[in-house]
Amino acid sequence: MQNRWLRGLLTIVFVVLIVSLLMEFFNAPTQQTSQTPYSTLISDTLTNQVTQATVEPATHTVLWTDRSGKHYLTVYPTGYTNELSNDLNDHGAVVTITKPPGTGIWMTVLGDVLPLIVVVGLVFFLVRQGQGGNRMMSFGRSQARLINESQQRVTFADVAGLDEEKQELEEVVDFLKNPKRYLEMGARIPKGVLLYGPPGTGKTLLARAVAGEAGVPFFSESGSGFVEMFVGVGASRVRDLFDQAKKNAPCIVFIDELDAVGRMRGAGYGGGNDEREQTLNQLLVEMDGFGVNEGIILMAATNRPDVLDPALLRPGRFDRQIVVHAPDLAGRIEILKVHTRNKPLASDVDLAVIAKRTPGFTGADLANLANEAALLAARERQKRITMANFIEATERVMAGPQKKTRVLSNFEKRVVAFHESGHTLVGMLVPHGDPIHKVTIIPRGMAMGYTLPVPDEDRYRITREQFLDKVAMSLGGRAAEQIVFGEISTGASDDLEKSTRMVRQMIMEYGMSDELGPITYGRRQEVFLGRDLMRQQDYSDEVAAKIDQAIRHVIVEQYERAKSLLMQHRQTLNRLALALLEKETLESDELRQIVFGA
Template sequence: MSDNENNKKRRPLKSIPPDGFPLKTGLIWVLIIGAIVALFLLNPAKSPQPAVLNVQEVLELAEQGKIAKGNIRSDSTGGKDWHVMSGETTEPILRNAAGLETKAFTMSDRVTDSSYEKLQKTKVIVAKPATTAMTQLLYNILPFILVIGLLYFLFVRQLKSAGKGALSFGKSRAKMLTRDKDRITFADVAGCDEAKEEVGEVVEFLKDPKKFQKIGGRIPKGILMVGPPGTGKTLLAKAIAGEADVPFFSISGSDFVEMFVGVGASRVRDMFEQGRKNAPCLIFIDEIDAVGRQRGAGLGGGNDEREQTLNSLLVEMDGFDTQEGVIIIAATNRPDVLDSALLRPGRFDRQVTIDLPDIVGREQILRVHARKIALSDNVELAVIARGTPGLSGAELANLLNEAALLAARRNKKKVDMSDIDEARDKILWGRERRRVMDDKEKQALAWHEAGHAIVGAVLDDGTVPVHKVTIIPRGQSLGSTTYIPTKDILGRTKKQYLDRICTAMAGRIAEEFVTGDISDGASGDIKQATKIARMMVCDLGMSELGPISMGDNQDTVFLGRDITRSQHISEETARRVDAAVTEIITGQYKRASEILTGHRAALDKVAAALLEHETIEGVHVTEIIKHGEIKSPVVAVKPPKLPPADSAKPAGKSTSEASDGPAGAPAPSPA
């Protein structure tokens, strides 16, 4: 036997925590005490049999004062009134049939009227209870009634409270919202004016339906709100509930799906039945893609529980027996996987797109969330809105909350601009992590980031300038060169994509200029550049292959697509694609090398400034390129006097990547 097996056998058992039992402690003690009492009643301790005496012997003992108590009860068995007497003597002076001493005795003959009078004179009769058939029956049934009642309250009520009853398993879990508790109105929603206008028609119709019915208008039966996560779809639904003076039911798409077949469809029917009883009303289904995914994808047949739930939803929204007055509002961030029958007019008549807010919308959102935060006078929400492109409403709310927490930890009474800048850098690029690096690693990192900064500043056309350069580890990168657009980017040109690839390649080139070697610090840059180049060739048609899309085979079967997969390009075309991607990357690599060679003096000065200050602003990089030195003062970055953060993952290779779409949040150029 091995040592591991011996250790397993000698290992002590884990102790059970006091709160780890499935039943309550009080219930356990009640069951234990009840079991003990039941055993005692069913198996009473056997006492000696009483002695049998006649009337004369009882009278003699009574005259001698040796009877402690006596009891006479009437027994009407057989239609006659029998008087049966029993009692106890003062001392165990009697012997029963087994020869054992005892104090208990019973009468062997019937007590007559004359003997009853004699016993009354001795004053040993304590009571004369009249036992009838009804009282005898009650004495026999009462213990069973008590036991059944105990079992009912201990078990049946527990099961009902836990499972809410077997009959209510298929009932709808939609919650009816109260109108006064935590009421949210359209004034609390910002950054989506067009969406508020569209859903505002529903509220206006519910308040004054005759206005639309006079000209033959019909309110949409369903409104589908589509948008990225965090853009305010659920918040807008809460605002509709606050504005509309009608019943509002809220439910999640996952509440319909259960492991038991038919439960989801039953809940859908029950939900619409509740809606018809409270019509006109609004029903909000959050994350409807959990139940409304495309049917017939090959994963599960017609008996699939999710498909039955979807079929029931389709029929209830616009089937043969449809009633007016129930308006469905649903939200999802995956409209591409929804079933086409669910999106047709008559079910979801209108799709409201809630996109990421623009610069005006971001400022409005910041003003809404800044109502509850004490802001300093130097905080300009318009400046924050310009510096946070691509952030959703939820991320902007998180930005102000992080700034408030940071100011509180620094013992400030108000949130100033420095707290918001630190919170923005933390959300976008991660928190600073002070790591110990030797001079050689620090030098290579400084030239790496200086290469990104020089090429990025030279190629900048005023759209995406350099924001900050640092060699302090942040997030998963050892250093970063960050860029913040001056406006919302809705699309990029081929030149802008090539400039991004050129900037990504500059870090490795600058590092090689100084050390004469290359390292794995540029792995994130290489992945980012390769991804952009392949997207240009395969999706955007920005190569010599022409405007041809060759990325159609990237869909996932589990999102409701076909099981079979066909190859859209030949092997020869695939080789040409690889050659075009290689040509783009090598060309921009050569271009970045030429730029850095022509600005070698500026490269050295930016790297020296990073080694001295660790963090410099984008304006400092521009001043070095134009004037050869830094003109503006450099604010020294001191380690924050805060509790140490959790240790992050080892940062040898960076995994941060910039957004490759037409629009997105700014991302660092990692080391």
């Protein structure tokens, strides 16, 4: 934008100069003149030979014509303008005196201001060009940002729900504060700390908290910031980054999204001489080469540790690897406390209930949830954020905003009511079903309605019976449609997809099939194009047919099971659907009252 403005300014200046030169050229006399001495002019004036004369005080020249019609140009001495003009007038010449300079604003601009503008513009242009050259020379410089204590400081108090991870990193903080104690014992602090886990779990926040606790400089760079289209630039930036870190040691160097530069070598096209691999080689050398990097701790974060080069993960490089999981129930409560401490909460807000309704949410998800609740409260011009705002925000994050303008016909509304009632009833009747907190037929996101099951506690393992109950509940909506209306609709497409995916995992990944046995089928393989991971077929076509048959058998069996449960409790199914048609939304207490009468 600045270069465009500068080019425009210079263009205007040059146009003005050219126009002024052209005007001067066209205004110049076109007669053939010859220059004569001042004495000739005086003698011809005294003998009345001069008929016309144009005196120009600015240049001290006279353009005059004699009686024969010839034109002459004469330079006269400074200070003789008036005396010469009077002599010419007295001897019969027609005298014209040009306007002296400085009497017009345009002459002032052209004569005084314009040259200054031109000089300043040219100097500015040359300086900018010089800076551009410096930028080209610094193309291989690291783009890492240095975050000092003077900037916003993050400490472990700002990181909630990651107690074990913080405990693992306290050694790093203590070493940076008191390195002498560890060196006296002959201990060597880990050179590298790798944080890996799902997106949004707080890996970057943990790294900044370590720097904040230790009170040392913190260099932050993205893995993609090293790799450029020009070979050698990435390696140069790695060298420059570590050179800067050595000057600021002790310090922390943090590389986010390490998989962008640290992927396994030889996995793609281009052999071993491409830019990314040269950058990785330089990073390996800087971490554990012949050079000494005392006081520099390299921290990195990634969502894909499985694609990293093995040389990065060996001892001496990333010695310590910390898994950052999604928080558990207690962790979610602590995270919600952090994200709501500066928000005005109403007395009915119960963070424990909110945490219980959000299993699987990461720290970033919970931050977004708290922000959505605050936006909803502000939209309603409330003074405090209520529990209703948090519940609505939870459902917006899970399923999308309500579609109040989407109007369903009475028949479609009945189909949706029985479909969701089928999910709810089967989910409440199976022995391992999660408690149903809410069911609604109000459209939200892409769904015409939804049923919200929430487990009582966080689970880290699922049994075969729990898998089968989930599949039966997922197929309950389609079964209810067939029982009540005698036909099926497209509303169960998502249910079928989820059921098929769960059963396929049961059989192929977890070996939960009596026919196929405790065997894992298909191995994960990284691919260069398309999705990052796919399951490569490492079994025969005969086994593939058996897998398809086993998947079909389980889904059909659970579908018939769901139909049987609904037919046995047909009256309860009708009561649920009628209550949904009347109220549109039913909470857990109302559901238990309708189904169990309690």
